[in-house]
Amino acid sequence: xAVVSQHPSWVIxxxxxxxxxxxxxxxxxxTTMFWYRQFPKQSLMLMATSNEGSKATYEQGVxxxxxxxxxxxxTLSTLTVTSAHPEDSxxxxxxxxxxxxxxxxxxFGPGTRLTVL
Amino acid sequence: xxxxxxxPGPLSVPEGxxxxxxxxxxxxxxxxxxxxxxxxxxGPELLMYTYSSGNKEDGRFTAQVDKSSKYISLFxxxxxxxxxxxxxxAMILNSNYQLIWGAGTKLIIKP
Numbered sequence: 001x002a003v004v005s006q007h008p009s010w011v012i013x014x015x016x017x018x019x020x021x022x023x024x025x026x027x028x029x030x031t032t033m034f035w036y037r038q039f040p041k042q043s044l045m046l047m048a049t050s051n052e053g054s055k056a057t058y059e060q061g062v063x064x065x066x067x068x069x070x071x072x073x074x075t076l077s078t079l080t081v082t083s084a085h086p087e088d089s090x091x092x093x094x095x096x097x098x099x100x101x102x103x104x105x106x107x108f109g110p111g112t113r114l115t116v117l
Numbered sequence: 118x119x120x121x122x123x124x125p126g127p128l129s130v131p132e133g134x135x136x137x138x139x140x141x142x143x144x145x146x147x148x149x150x151x152x153x154x155x156x157x158x159x160g161p162e163l164l165m166y167t168y169s170s171g172n173k174e175d176g177r178f179t180a181q182v183d184k185s186s187k188y189i190s191l192f193x194x195x196x197x198x199x200x201x202x203x204x205x206x207a208m209i210l211n212s213n214y215q216l217i218w219g220a221g222t223k224l225i226i227k228p
Contacts, residue, residue, distance in 0.1 A: 108160035
C-alpha cells in the first residue's frame, strides 16, 4: 500500500516557539493532503485541506494564521504551528489522497506528537 | 446530533470471539464507507471500504452497509489480541473528499 511519512514523530518545544511538521507521500503523488489533530481518546478532527499549488482550506474554528500550511509539491505538505502554547499540545496526523486511486482513499501518516511546555 | 454516531466503548471480548462494531449516520448522501484501525499513538490504517450497500469480506473481516437503515458494521471473526485497537468508521460524500468520522470504538481482546 501507499506510504505516508511524517517528521518529526514527536517534538517538545517551549511556549512561544514555532514548530514545523512535514508530511510526505513516499510512493505516490497527492494533489490533496489533509491535516488532523486528535486529542486523547477522541476521534480525528479535520483542521484543513491542503491543495498543491493553492491556499489551504481551513475548517471552522481553526486559525489559519496560527496553523500555517504549505503544499509546495505533489509529495510534500507542511504544517507550522506558530507561537505554540500548551493548549496546542496534541497528536497531529496528516493524510494524502492518491491521485491514481479509483476512489478517494486517503493514506495516513504515523502522526506527530507535539508537547508544548 | 452528530452526522456519524459510534459507541466509543471500550468493548472487551475474549480471544476467538466474533466482534461486531457498528456506526449509524444521518446523511443519506454518503457513498463510500470505510473502517480504519488505529493503534495507540499511531495514524489510522484503512481496513475495509465499501461503496454503497452490500457486504465485503477480507480474511477475518467483513464490512456491511445497509443504506436503507443508515447503518454500517464491521465483523471480526476469530478475534486475536493483536486486534486490540480503536476502530473508526468514516464516510465520504461523492461530491468532495472530506472524511466524516465516527468517534471510534476501543476494542480489547482478552487472551
